[in-house]
Amino acid sequence: TDEMNARYKNPDGDVRGLWKSGDVLVKSFSQSGVFPIINPNTQEEFYPPKGSCYRFSEDSAKRYLKENRFYFGKDGKGGPQLKRFLSEVQEGIVTKTIWLRTEVGDNQDAKKEVKVFNDDSIFSTPKPERLIRRILELSTKPDDLILDSFLGSGTTAAVAHKMGRKWIGIELGEHAKTHCYPRLKQVVDGEQGGISKAVNWQGGGGFKFYTLAPSLLNQDQYGNWIISKEYNPQMLAAAMAKQEGFRYQPHQHIYWKQGQSAEQDFIFTTTQFLTVESLDRIHNEMQTGETLLICCKAFQQDCKNKFPEITIKKIPQMLYKRCEFGKDDYSLNIVNMPVKEASAEQP
């Protein structure tokens, strides 16, 4: 903690940085811990007091002397004190079970932190950045991926970002837009509240903000799977392109070229009944080497397998097959994860 760190000083200007003096004696007696340590400045011998012993062996003491790990007081004439360097102990502090508000903050601190990002509506249950910092310090390393599926005012993401972790935040409420988004934008810009000064946060990185679409499939009153009424034809076409691994990019003039996966591989989603006639028209427009996936609600039986370069799939059946209902294993099946662009600002 900052308070613990403040106990470290460097009165002899040691190049290893801040240190505090540690006890050279140990309670449990062992004869091997009884030997003299010679003060190199005065050649005076220092034995442990009668009945006690040093906490290290004579060999270790010799090494400590050589490595300048003993401090013999301001004037250099005193008995040995063991230097415990902050840089060496920091990784190994065992955390206590009680975390005091003086160390990790409280709700008042958290509210003040959030107020900076949204003064109009203070989020009611924010956590202080110092608290999340403590948790992330104990449980993660830089570059780890942190998931907070109840992001609230965005504290976890803000702290993870400042601590050099990657993060994913999920938030159901409007405060995703009113709190999380402005807060994280300011973090990227180098905001100096919360733990910023303690971790020397200077700004940088970036993030992407996604809005989850409504569920594409719904069950009707008879339990049949149908396409959600919230989807208009464009939304459906975009969703199908995404599902099938195509980039949704409707062609300006050719209506059936809605998306592309490779240079000559296209997707077309239609809510209309596909007839042989309309299929022939599309086929006539296709250039040699082009392939096409048609996603439709229904089609004339003769369409199936009519052209080897055209594949026809029926929605919602094609989607339904992909859904994982009633399975024991619901391990996340992420289709088409966004690819990290070389120049993109990523958290």
Ligand SMILES: C[S@@+](CC[C@H](N)C(=O)[O-])C[C@H]1O[C@@H](n2cnc3c(N)ncnc32)[C@H](O)[C@@H]1O
């Ligand atoms: C207690 S708050 C989290 C506070 C957060 N730790 C902070 O410091 O700001 C819990 C949040 O979870 C959100 N939430 C609840 N159910 C959710 C769900 N199913 N999906 C996503 N977010 C949800 C709530 O809207 C609320 O903002």
